[in-house]
Every structure is written in C-alpha cells, then in structure tokens.
Amino acid sequence: MSSEVRIGPCGQALVFIPMPAMDSLQFSITDVVDPYNCTSNPATGLTSPTTGIVSEYRRPQPLANLPFLTSIMWDGREPSLASQASDAVLIHAQSAAPPVADQIDQIIQFESALFAAQTYDNAAGDLTADGAQGGSVALSAIPFVSNINxxxxxxxxxxxxxxxxWNNSPDANKASIARGQNIFNEKSFAITGVAGLNDVTGKSSIPGTCSACHNTPQVGNHSSSEFLDLGIATAPAAMAGGTSLSLADLPVFTVHCESGPFAGTDRQVTDLRRALIxxxxxxxxxxxxxxxxxxxxxxxxxHNGSAPDLATVVAFYDDRFQIGLTDQEKADLVAFLATL
Structure with missing residues (x-):
C-alpha cells in the first residue's frame, strides 16, 4: 500500500517507526551500520539503544486486491483499512484534521473495488485464452474469507x-506456464528454519510446497494473519543462502535481546520488521x-526490493530451501509467476 513508504529527511524512501514502549520492549539496538545516517542521527533516529526512531527501507505494496488482505502493511501495524486510511491522510496528505467517517468509508469502498492481475503475456498472449482464468476480472470474482484454506x-x-x-498445450509458452503452476502447487521440499512456522509447530522440518505459505486460492498470500521470517532481513554477512539478493546498500542493526525466551542472544538484521510493533x-x-x-x-x-527480478526470487528460494530445481523448472516457475 502506498502508505508503507515515506520520503524522509535523509532523502531516501523510508518508513519511520518509533521504538516500542518500554513495558513491552525485550531488546535494545546496540549498533547501527547506517549508510544514510538516518537511524544513527539522534535528530532523526535513535536517541538511545531503546528509544527514538528506526528508519526502515521497504517497498510500497499495491493499492489493489485489498479484499484478500489478512494483515495490513508489511508488519501488520495497521489494524484495519479504516485506520490505514486515516493515518495516510494525516501523515502523507499532512491534513490538519483526520478524515470523517463518511470520507473513510468512501476511501475503503474505492480501494476495495480495485483488482490488478496480468491479462496478457508477451510470449503466451491472452491469459484468458483456451479456458485459462488469468486477469483481473476472474480475480475479482474469487470468494474469500479469512483462513479459507x-x-x-x-x-x-x-x-x-x-x-x-494449459497442461499439455501444443503452445510451448502456455505449456511452460502450466508446468510452472504445477511446480508451485506440487514440488515438495523441506521447509526449515522459518520462524513463525517451524518453531510454532515444533517441527524442525515440514514437507510442503510453495502453496504451504501462499495458501489463499488464486491470490497467493496467507489466508490468515501470520508473520514469518525466511531470513530475507538477515544481514548479508549472516545470511545462509540467498547470496544473489542485493542487500549491500541497506543499514544493518545489531539487536540484543534483554529479556524473554531469547534473552542474551544477538541478531544482525537489515529490518527489525514486526518486532518494532x-x-x-x-x-x-x-x-x-x-x-x-x-x-x-x-x-x-x-519487502526491501533485494531481488531485481523473478529469476532472482526463484533462485533465492531454491537456494534457501535446497529445492533442487532444474534450469527448466526455474524457467517454468518464472513464466508462471509472470502471468499472475
């Protein structure tokens, strides 16, 4: 959503988030390697290891397909579209007064009527041809309730x-897209080291496919409000796999856990994400x-724009989970993702 990103005094696209209140705070930020001097400058950032503002670098999310959302903003900090709309008017539009209820209702009605999906592929052509159901018209008709799958x-x-x-289509490009869809649904691998999943279930390894996390039918987000750590925010020096991601220009935060079940441990991340909420x-x-x-x-x-293209996204997951995709499977999966 557009309100995810702000243009800050450091001249970069930022989201500024205050440190949580002390009564809920389990960690301190003991060091910041900050190429833009946003968080490390007390005038715009931290005033101590536990107070002040943290500047995070995040991609804006699309202002479309909102009826399928189960969490608003990357870190879920907005409880509702009404809250997000009000905050956007006050912060981005810099309104002197919050919008009234009728204005918020109009904003939500407008936002909730926007659907976006690919309708045409340069190689395969019309994504509704031969019985396919691509495009935004088909997407807008998909029923959704929270925790649907x-x-x-x-x-x-x-x-x-x-x-x-398009399975077994004589058109090579359509057949590739169909194979990519099958890989997304059916290619099984061991899901390991995902905080919010492996630790919650008590299983160090879970067999699954891409759809295990992208489980909303025909949409691809998670159908319930859950937050996961796949390691994409891990500092480059500490990241296991995913070396193709572009992280070098992001700040690195050293976080020390002072209390709670992780007390005494440290992490280095480029974004604290939901922990700041x-x-x-x-x-x-x-x-x-x-x-x-x-x-x-x-x-x-x-969330941080670290993968320049879909091929890099696929390569990251293949490396991260040791899926073992062949070159053809990677190409098919990219072809499918590009039609969504």
Missing part, C-alpha cells in the same frame, strides 16, 4: 489453478506473506 487435514495445496487447461524478540525479521498477483508489473521484489 487452513493448514491441516482439509488443506488443498493446489492453490493456483488458473492455467489448468510488538517489542518481542521472537518477531525480529518476521513479515507477512505478500500478495502474488500482478508480480510482473512491480519489481523489485521482497
């Missing part, structure tokens, strides 16, 4: 079926699962 016995891993009719060490690096529709129109990817 929950993990468990009733979970359906085939969350993406728009191009089912809850104050909990367990939430360091956690972020919501993003909507996948209309991906081709909005690079770079991930």
């Amino acid at each position: 929950p993990p468990g016995p009733s979970f359906n891993p085939s969350t993406m079926t728009m191009f089912f009719n 809850t104050g909990q060490c367990a939430d360091i690096g956690k972020v919501k699962t993003a909507l996948l529709r209309n991906l081709a129109a909005r690079p770079p990817y991930f």
